[in-house]
Amino acid sequence: MTALQSVDLSLYHHILYAPHPEWLNRLMIFVTRPENFFLSIGVAAFFLVLWGGGRGRFLVLSAGIGVAISDPLASIAIKSLVRRPRPCHGEVAAHLPLGCSDSWSFPSSHSVNIFCEATIISLLYPKAAPYATLFAGFVGYSRIYLGVHYPFDVLGGALIGVAVGWAVVSVLGRLPVLGRMRQERPTR
Numbered sequence: 001m002t003a004l005q006s007v008d009l010s011l012y013h014h015i016l017y018a019p020h021p022e023w024l025n026r027l028m029i030f031v032t033r034p035e036n037f038f039l040s041i042g043v044a045a046f047f048l049v050l051w052g053g054g055r056g057r058f059l060v061l062s063a064g065i066g067v068a069i070s071d072p073l074a075s076i077a078i079k080s081l082v083r084r085p086r087p088c089h090g091e092v093a094a095h096l097p098l099g100c101s102d103s104w105s106f107p108s109s110h111s112v113n114i115f116c117e118a119t120i121i122s123l124l125y126p127k128a129a130p131y132a133t134l135f136a137g138f139v140g141y142s143r144i145y146l147g148v149h150y151p152f153d154v155l156g157g158a159l160i161g162v163a164v165g166w167a168v169v170s171v172l173g174r175l176p177v178l179g180r181m182r183q184e185r186p187t188r
Contacts, residue, residue: 004152011151012087015144024145025097032098032110032142058178059124062168066116070164074112074157079104088147096147108149111140111157112164119165136161 030036045063048056088100118136122129140154172178 008150008152009087012144012147015141015151016147020097020145028142028145029097031139032146034110034113054183055124058172059120061178062120062124062165062172063117065172066120066165066168067113069168070112070116070161071109073164074107074109074160075103078107078160079109082106084150084153086148087150098146098148101148105149106153107157107160108140108143108153109157110143111136111149111154112161114139115158115161116165116168117161119162120169123166123169 045060048060052059083104084106086100086103086105088096114136118129118132121132136158140158143149143154144151
């Protein structure tokens, strides 16, 4: 375990203490704040429900259920079991644009949630998979860049999020009404 912790800490410091231009700091802070995307998510959900056919409605339902499961799973259950301190405690404040939270570090809840959503999108709209995965990776990386998570917090969060997203789509898709809805194409 010590070797893995050493790698994790080394990667963390490599990213944290690399040059951070101000424009990149602002971009990472923007990307890491979920509230910056509420309007666009709401608009996308509105259009998916109205014109996305059964598959669009299935996506909106799955995404809602996915976050309802993944967020408390990460933020409450797993974090309180693992109780890993955040890496930013003891770091130089100048390298922590967002400061340091007092909550536990593993897993990154941002990563769990965004990778859950990216997985759901990827399973239902495979052509969108590269974009959803790239965005999820960018959000996860922002958590390390801003100094609030170790790389393995983000990687573990990503794996948990993928598992939850896959499970939600799999279970809901087996329900007769929702399974048919998942197969429905958008109306034109």
